Amino acid sequence: MTSTSEDACISSALILHGDEVTVTKDKLNALIKAAGVTIEPFWPSLFAKALANIDINSLICNVGAGGSAPAAAAVVSMAAPVAAEEKKEEKKQEESEESDDGMGFGHFD
Template sequence: MATGELACTYAALILHDEGIHVTAEKISALVKAANLSVESYWPSLFAKLCEKKNIDDLIMNVGSGGVAGPMIYLFSFIEEPKEESDDDMGFSLFD
């Protein structure tokens, strides 16, 4: 995970743990207070994802990945298009 993602992950979790509504501005403030810099789009991306997902559910349901696990799950909705394979068509090279 890149530094920007990790910094925003921790910031969002800190805000949530303190009962503070997660916003891009608050994530940016925490990241800045930690003397870190992130790409400008990360805080707003994490804030939008936190609005769409219940962070408590993510924390309770993700069993691996350490502290960053819940936020990694947030990105799971962004799926890359799957390529069709021979297995998808009912046959393969080894039949």
């Protein structure tokens, strides 16, 4: 599952590629800002570096192929620690919300 930050960067990179514009950190930031999306500042840099020497056409065409594309693997391996941290935070939040169950703090108690 991707985060809003990842989705914003992916969409921006695809827009730039579709317009035959080189994917850079600044151009990703400009599109994301124009869309009114707030993201963590490291994402555009991460995506720009991961896509710097990659043929995006072959990456797009090989999405459904059996093997993994090198750029996709690079982005996933760089994003994995961040995603794991986000999941930990979500789980902690869910646990803290669940801990009030049965204590008479519900809306319908």
